[in-house]
Amino acid sequence: MADDKIRVLVAKPGLDGHDRGAKVVARALRDAGMEVIYTGIRQTPDMIAEAALQEDVDVIGLSILSGAHMELFPRIIEALRTREIAPDEVLLFAGGIIPDADIQPLKDLGFQAIFGPGTSTQDIIKFVRDWAATRPVRAT
Amino acid sequence: MPTVEDLVERLFAGNRRALSRLLTLIENDTPEGRRALKQIYPRSGAAHTVGLTGSAGAGKSTLSGALARELRRRDRTLGIVAIDPTSPFSQGALLGDRIRMQDLTSDPSVFLRSMATRGNLGGLAPSTSGVVTALDAFGMDVVLVETVGAGQDEVEVAAMADTTVVVLTPGAGDDVQAMKAGIMEIADILVVNKSDLPNADLFYRQMSAIYESYSAARNGWQTPILKTSGAEQEGIEALVDALDQHRAHIESTQQREAHRIEQARHQVLALARQRLIDQLVADHTTDGRLDEIVARVARREMDPHSGADELIA
Incomplete structure (x- = not known):
C-alpha cells in the first residue's frame, strides 16, 4: 500500500535560540498530517543540508530571527547543491524576522515563500499542501 | 530520470x-x-543489527547518540533508524531524534533516518526491516534501530535485530515489573540508564538479584546488566563491549543462523498476513460482504467467530 507522506524538515540556522516559532510551525504541520523532522536550534548550513539528505524530505522550512539570513541562506542552498539536491526539487520556505527588501533576493535564490510575524499556521499548511498537490511526480 | x-x-x-x-x-x-x-x-546480512527498546523517556535517543559516538571512536560505520509515533488522529508525526544526535549529522560514516510508526503496533514502523536491509547493504558495520517508546509488549524488535538492548530507568516500577513476561524477556543486554540518578544503585541491585535468580543462561548467554548514563557518556564502552561479545557469541554457537531463520520466518509471515488481509478487505469491500457481515454481528444475529468464518469462506 503506497503511502506518500509529506516529509518536512524544520530547522533553525544560526545562533539565535528562540525556537518557539519553529516549534509552533512544526506542531501545526504535524497536526495537518505531515511527518515533521525537527532538528533543534543552532544548525549550520551543512547540518541542515545533511539532515535534508538523510531524511529525504520534500519540504524545508527555516526559522530565523537573528538577521543573518542573507548570510546563511545562500550557504544552505549551496550545501544542498553539493549533495545533489537542487532547490527546485524541494519546497523551501522561511519565516521569522526578514525585512521586505530581502524577500525578492531570497525568492531568486529558490525560496518560494517568506512568512513574517503574525502569519497564520493555516496559511503555511495550505501553502505546503497546494505545492504538494501540483508538484511533478518525483523521479525515482 | x-x-x-x-x-x-x-x-x-x-x-x-x-x-x-x-x-x-x-x-x-x-x-x-x-x-x-x-x-x-x-x-545484505553482514551488518550487526542492534535493537534498542524501552519505555518513553528512558533515554533511548540520548543513549543511541552516546552509543553511536563510541562506535565511531572504534571506527565502525553506522546506520541509525529512529522511530517515533504517528498520531492516531492526524496521521502526522513529529520526529525529534536528530536533536539528541546533532553532532553526528556531519559525520560521513553515519546515516540517521527517522521513521514514523504509521499505525503499526509492536514498536517498529511497517517498513523498518526493509530500511535496515538497505542500510546493511550500503555497507554499514552496525545498524542501530531505536524503537518507539515501548511498554511491556512491544517485542517485535527482537524478531528483527541480532542483539536486543532493553533500556530501563530507576524509579520506573519496582522489581515485580521486571518479573513480568514480555519486554524484559527479549533482552540480550539489559541497561539501567540514567545511572546518575540518586536511587540508581538500589534499582540496579534489585534487577541484578532478579536476573541472577531466574534468568539462567539462555542458549549459553547470560544477559548482562549494565549501568549507563547516556547524558554523561558513562558505561558506554562496557555496553559496546557487551554488544561485541553478544555478536561473537551468536556467531560462535551457530545461533546466528538459527536466529536468521526465525527472522526470515517472521518477516515472510508478517508480510503474507498483511497481504492476505489487505486482499480480503479489498475484495469484500467491493462486493459489500464485509459491511453485511459486520452489520449482522453488530445486531447480534451472528457471533464474531462465525462472521470471520463467513468472510474467509
Whole structure:
C-alpha cells in the first residue's frame, strides 16, 4: 500500500535560540498530517543540508530571527547543491524576522515563500499542501 | 530520470543520496521500493543489527547518540533508524531524534533516518526491516534501530535485530515489573540508564538479584546488566563491549543462523498476513460482504467467530 507522506524538515540556522516559532510551525504541520523532522536550534548550513539528505524530505522550512539570513541562506542552498539536491526539487520556505527588501533576493535564490510575524499556521499548511498537490511526480 | 536500477547501482557505489531515495521508496512500500529490495536483499546480512527498546523517556535517543559516538571512536560505520509515533488522529508525526544526535549529522560514516510508526503496533514502523536491509547493504558495520517508546509488549524488535538492548530507568516500577513476561524477556543486554540518578544503585541491585535468580543462561548467554548514563557518556564502552561479545557469541554457537531463520520466518509471515488481509478487505469491500457481515454481528444475529468464518469462506 503506497503511502506518500509529506516529509518536512524544520530547522533553525544560526545562533539565535528562540525556537518557539519553529516549534509552533512544526506542531501545526504535524497536526495537518505531515511527518515533521525537527532538528533543534543552532544548525549550520551543512547540518541542515545533511539532515535534508538523510531524511529525504520534500519540504524545508527555516526559522530565523537573528538577521543573518542573507548570510546563511545562500550557504544552505549551496550545501544542498553539493549533495545533489537542487532547490527546485524541494519546497523551501522561511519565516521569522526578514525585512521586505530581502524577500525578492531570497525568492531568486529558490525560496518560494517568506512568512513574517503574525502569519497564520493555516496559511503555511495550505501553502505546503497546494505545492504538494501540483508538484511533478518525483523521479525515482 | 533515474531508474530503480540506477539508484541501486549508486547505492552499492556508496552514494548517500541514492540510499536516501531508496529508503523513501522502501518506506512507502511502492512497487519501485519492492523492486529495489529484491536487488538489495542478497547483498545484505553482514551488518550487526542492534535493537534498542524501552519505555518513553528512558533515554533511548540520548543513549543511541552516546552509543553511536563510541562506535565511531572504534571506527565502525553506522546506520541509525529512529522511530517515533504517528498520531492516531492526524496521521502526522513529529520526529525529534536528530536533536539528541546533532553532532553526528556531519559525520560521513553515519546515516540517521527517522521513521514514523504509521499505525503499526509492536514498536517498529511497517517498513523498518526493509530500511535496515538497505542500510546493511550500503555497507554499514552496525545498524542501530531505536524503537518507539515501548511498554511491556512491544517485542517485535527482537524478531528483527541480532542483539536486543532493553533500556530501563530507576524509579520506573519496582522489581515485580521486571518479573513480568514480555519486554524484559527479549533482552540480550539489559541497561539501567540514567545511572546518575540518586536511587540508581538500589534499582540496579534489585534487577541484578532478579536476573541472577531466574534468568539462567539462555542458549549459553547470560544477559548482562549494565549501568549507563547516556547524558554523561558513562558505561558506554562496557555496553559496546557487551554488544561485541553478544555478536561473537551468536556467531560462535551457530545461533546466528538459527536466529536468521526465525527472522526470515517472521518477516515472510508478517508480510503474507498483511497481504492476505489487505486482499480480503479489498475484495469484500467491493462486493459489500464485509459491511453485511459486520452489520449482522453488530445486531447480534451472528457471533464474531462465525462472521470471520463467513468472510474467509
